[in-house]
Amino acid sequence: AQKVTQAQTEISVVEKEDVTLDCVYETRDTTYYLFWYKQPPSGELVFLIRRNSFDEQNEISGRYSWNFQKSTSSFNFTITASQVVDSAVYFCALSEPFPGAGSYQLTFGKGTKLSVIP
Amino acid sequence: DTGVSQNPRHKITKRGQNVTFRCDPISEHNRLYWYRQTLGQGPEFLTYFQNEAQLEKSRLLSDRFSAERPKGSFSTLEIQRTEQGDSAMYLCASSLSHNQPQHFGDGTRLSIL
Numbered sequence: 001a002q003k004v005t006q007a008q009t010e011i012s013v014v015e016k017e018d019v020t021l022d023c024v025y026e027t028r029d030t031t032y033y034l035f036w037y038k039q040p041p042s043g044e045l046v047f048l049i050r051r052n053s054f055d056e057q058n059e060i061s062g063r064y065s066w067n068f069q070k071s072t073s074s075f076n077f078t079i080t081a082s083q084v085v086d087s088a089v090y091f092c093a094l095s096e097p098f099p100g101a102g103s104y105q106l107t108f109g110k111g112t113k114l115s116v117i118p
Numbered sequence: 119d120t121g122v123s124q125n126p127r128h129k130i131t132k133r134g135q136n137v138t139f140r141c142d143p144i145s146e147h148n149r150l151y152w153y154r155q156t157l158g159q160g161p162e163f164l165t166y167f168q169n170e171a172q173l174e175k176s177r178l179l180s181d182r183f184s185a186e187r188p189k190g191s192f193s194t195l196e197i198q199r200t201e202q203g204d205s206a207m208y209l210c211a212s213s214l215s216h217n218q219p220q221h222f223g224d225g226t227r228l229s230i231l
Contacts, residue, residue, distance in 0.1 A: 108160030
């Protein structure tokens, strides 16, 4: 089973529509961290948000909002009023301890390609 | 904060040749990571350094791969006797601690002819 599942491979929306990107994760650890990264066509991975496992408070930042639900192991990401510049691949990632070690490993999902059509 | 820098941006080489990539992390970051990303996939962890110590290695890292981080500053990733399957984007990231976000470089795209 994948540790991070992004079931939506590709999504297309028309500009100004809202869009939600889904992420489901799997871990046995009680302390872990969740991240969203954006990878535009130029290729660089850009950090968007981090959440730790003890903080289920959802957040809104401008047009972005995140919904973290431990009960369903989900960490979904919503863009409101989408813009063409939002077109990118979005990755959800889980940071959990390496087995038997004190350091953490970051595992990425396969990504969701978002296309915003003008 | 000048960001994570990777060189070269692109590398084209013939099968069987050796290649070496360099990563310069954000200066105050003591943790450095290497990932590999193939088309349509998320980055896959290869190896991790804390200062100069290589603490973790993925099973993806075959004997042909070696990474170093002398003096805990820049890092190099070497691939010996390259194979077609090594073609990928190699990404480097650095962070301040395990609970802080990893910041990525632009990557080195390797193409094996």
